[in-house]
Amino acid sequence: VISERIDSSAKRQKSDAKAPLTLPVTPSRYDAPFPFYRRPAQLGHFSLDAQRCYHGDARRLRYYAPPPVEGPSPGFDLRDGYRDRYVKQDETVREGLEHLLRWITQNRKQLQTEDKGRPLNADFVTWRGHLTKVLTTPYENQDGWLLAVSLFRGTLYISEVETEAARRQREQRTDLLKELMYMGYKFEQYMCSDTPDGTPDPTGVVNTNEAFCIVIRTRLGTHSLLFSGEVDCTDPRSPWPDPPSCYVELKTSKVMHSPAQRKSFYRHKMIKWWAQSFLPGVSRIVAGYRGPDGSIVELETFETMKIFQLIREDPGCWKPAVCMNFCAAFLGFVKKVVTEDNPKLVHLFAWEPGHPVSFTVHRDSEHTFLPDWYVEALSS
Ligand code: A3P
Ligand code: MG
Ligand code: MG
Secondary structure, three states, rough: OOHHHHHHHHHHHHHHHHHHEEEOOOOHHHHOOOEOOOOOOEEEEEEEEEOOOEEEOOOOOOOOOOOOOOOOOOOEEOOOOOOEEEEEEOOOOOOOOHHHHHHHHHHHHOOOOOOOOOOOOEEEEEHHHHHHHHHHHHHHOOEEEEEEEEEOOOEEOOOOOOOHHHHHHHOOOOOOHHHHHHHEEEEHHHHEEOOOOOOOOOOOEEEOOOEEEEEEOOOOOOOOEEEEEEEEEOOOOOOOOOOOEEEEEEEEEEEEOOOHHHHHHHHHHHHHHHHHHOOOOOOOEEEEEEEOEEEEEEEEEEEEEHHHHHHOOOOOOOOOHHHHHHHHHHHHHHHHOOOOOOEEEEEEEEEOOOOOEEEEEEEEEOOOOOHHHHHHHOOO
């Protein structure tokens, strides 16, 4: 019995040395120079229509069409249409990576490598939104996350799993919060047109099934990444006309009245805005500030690459380098832990505020997320 015990503890130590069991998230650990991040390149795009159906084209791309002068009170009523012109995406449908995987199968040729055992030239495939959550983790103190990972033919796929807390929050959303969510989409409708020289049509229906998504290839440190993200619109008059820098991210936020409010906005909200747009190389974020009555009182444009200048004076603020270094460390951790190439094997990486990242292993379970049609398509 004793020898068995020694044996198993020795085994455990050996596997510990191979792959650590947890990953710390403390910001100070990642406070190092900004890591290498290759300029994001757009490989392609796809659209999701009013019924949430996939199309391998740009039919849902919209064009940035701000009101004539940027300044006070464009007079947008963000509540308009909430009761009678709103079609909401069914959030109980778990799409996983499905749309991105469809794009991959339809564009395999441009992703191929010499290596026959590795059909995709990427270490990681995921949604931009999942990476945004990883980037902001060192500074997040409210929402945890669960990320499922499978290694299949040399590429690691990362797909989010809804946490119990997130599900509860989604099911218990107050009507006020539901209306606030609508208002974010309504703002997009006021700011976008369907043609490059058109004007917005605020009389139309807001349908959150519709999306235009870009597919990006880049590299963070030693990790090559392929991810997709939804973009709000392109600016036909952009000073940087090439994709992905031509895109504009639209955001709404409560109007601010004091320097303290602006400081808090930079600390807690801007980090998410920055991470979301920096990852795919979207160059501008246009904020619409809403008053208590739900109207937009002011617009402000942020250049994604200049956001670090706004926050560096505040020593208590987040640091872009910490976010990126943590993301690189997380991807390295995933690579060390997930080494068995098997689409039915899932490692579930879990994080809760105040804790390090940990993981559990699931074989042939309900957590399997790579669809059979995809596994078959990439096996031939
Ligand atoms: P705002 O962020 O302007 O409020 P996105 O900004 O990513 O294009 O998303 C468009 C809108 O979808 C958001 O507008 C918000 O209303 C809603 N939304 C997106 N992610 C959300 C989330 N995690 N929780 C609540 N609402 C969200
Ligand atoms: Mg959007
Ligand atoms: Mg937006």
